[in-house]
Amino acid sequence: MIKKIIYFLPLLLSLSACSPKSTDSSVYEIATWKGFADAAINFTFDDGCPYQFTRALPMFDKYDFQATFYLIPDWVQAESKPLIQSALNTGHEVGSHTISHPGLSQLDDDLLHAELQSSQNKLQEMFSFDRCLTLAYPYCIPAKDGITSEYYIAARDCRGVIEKKTPDSYYHISSIGCGNLSDMNTLPAFQQKFIEAASVNGWCALLFHGLDDDGSHSPITSELLGEILLYLHNNNDRFWVSSLQNTTLYSKERDAAVLTEKEVERNLITLSLTDDLDDGTYNHPLTIRRSLPQKWNGVQVTQNDNVVSSDILEIEGKKYIVFDVIPDGGEIVLKRV
Numbered sequence: 001m002i003k004k005i006i007y008f009l010p011l012l013l014s015l016s017a018c019s020p021k022s023t024d025s026s027v028y029e030i031a032t033w034k035g036f037a038d039a040a041i042n043f044t045f046d047d048g049c050p051y052q053f054t055r056a057l058p059m060f061d062k063y064d065f066q067a068t069f070y071l072i073p074d075w076v077q078a079e080s081k082p083l084i085q086s087a088l089n090t091g092h093e094v095g096s097h098t099i100s101h102p103g104l105s106q107l108d109d110d111l112l113h114a115e116l117q118s119s120q121n122k123l124q125e126m127f128s129f130d131r132c133l134t135l136a137y138p139y140c141i142p143a144k145d146g147i148t149s150e151y152y153i154a155a156r157d158c159r160g161v162i163e164k165k166t167p168d169s170y171y172h173i174s175s176i177g178c179g180n181l182s183d184m185n186t187l188p189a190f191q192q193k194f195i196e197a198a199s200v201n202g203w204c205a206l207l208f209h210g211l212d213d214d215g216s217h218s219p220i221t222s223e224l225l226g227e228i229l230l231y232l233h234n235n236n237d238r239f240w241v242s243s244l245q246n247t248t249l250y251s252k253e254r255d256a257a258v259l260t261e262k263e264v265e266r267n268l269i270t271l272s273l274t275d276d277l278d279d280g281t282y283n284h285p286l287t288i289r290r291s292l293p294q295k296w297n298g299v300q301v302t303q304n305d306n307v308v309s310s311d312i313l314e315i316e317g318k319k320y321i322v323f324d325v326i327p328d329g330g331e332i333v334l335k336r337v
């Protein structure tokens with residue numbers, strides 16, 4: 001009898017609660033947009049009109065929304081420079097709008113290279129930031145994609161439609177012209193566009209120039225812009241307001257990401273999130289959720305031993321761990337607390 005028990009001892013030990021359980025990567029879902037929002041919304045401002053920094057920028061900061069400013073280096077006014085630098089420091093985007101604002105399709109390849117490369121270099125010299133990553137085509141006239149892609153991860157045109165969550169081409173991201181020379185000049189018009197974007201999990205990039213009486217093209221009033229941002233703030237579970245750069249990073253990373261559950265123990269789950277993109281550029285966090293394991297009431301999520309933002313949320317009667325992690329940013333550990 002004793003012999004029999006000794007014989008079965010290794011088997012009994014291996015069935016104890018401490019042993020690893022089987023892994024299942026299918027219980028995870030990568031959000032289409034950050035925070036499981038229904039749509040991504042970009043506010044892009046062209047030409048560096050001064051009121052964009054003195055009047056619009058503080059309205060975005062009030063709600064911690066990020067905007068994109070497409071600048072022509074030589075057009076930037078001296079008094080705007082410190083405001084633009086502090087905008088960059090708080091996560092807003094500065095993108096290129098070329099050197100001389102030409103119709104890019106008219107240029108030979110040498111001139112095209114010069115417009116795209118010099119504007120990027122000049123902006124990176126004027127301001128302290130990692131890299132100028134996206135371009136807005138002057139007059140909405142696209143360049144040659146092959147040349148644009150040597151310098152930028154994405155470029156904005158103006159087809160006036162909601163873009164797909166994965167654009168057909170990142171060098172033709174559609175934007176919708178706004179202001180008093182367009183239909184996009186009332187709060188209901190914007191609300192309708194946002195709801196349309198949400199219904200297809202789409203990407204709504206808006207294009208602005210002037211503000212109030214600054215004398216620029218197709219201005220919008222500060223009052224209306226404030227109402228639009230308040231609406232988005234009040235619906236921030238549905239709409240992710242960020243820069244065109246961040247939306248591009250998120251979109252490409254989401255589509256390239258591979259999530260693998262590597263190890264499951266009673267109080268600890270280990271994951272990896274990888275992609276084949278350049279980690280120097282593609283380091284925006286993706287939002288992920290996983291059903292809350294049985295008997296877990298609290299959770300701490302770390303990546304590369306650093307605590308990341310996480311939450312336990314109940315969605316349609318089911319509890320999930322929701323967390324933000326960076327592809328190729330190191331091992332991810334979900335710990336029961």
Ligand SMILES: [Zn+2]
Binds near residue numbers: 138
């Ligand atoms: Zn322009």
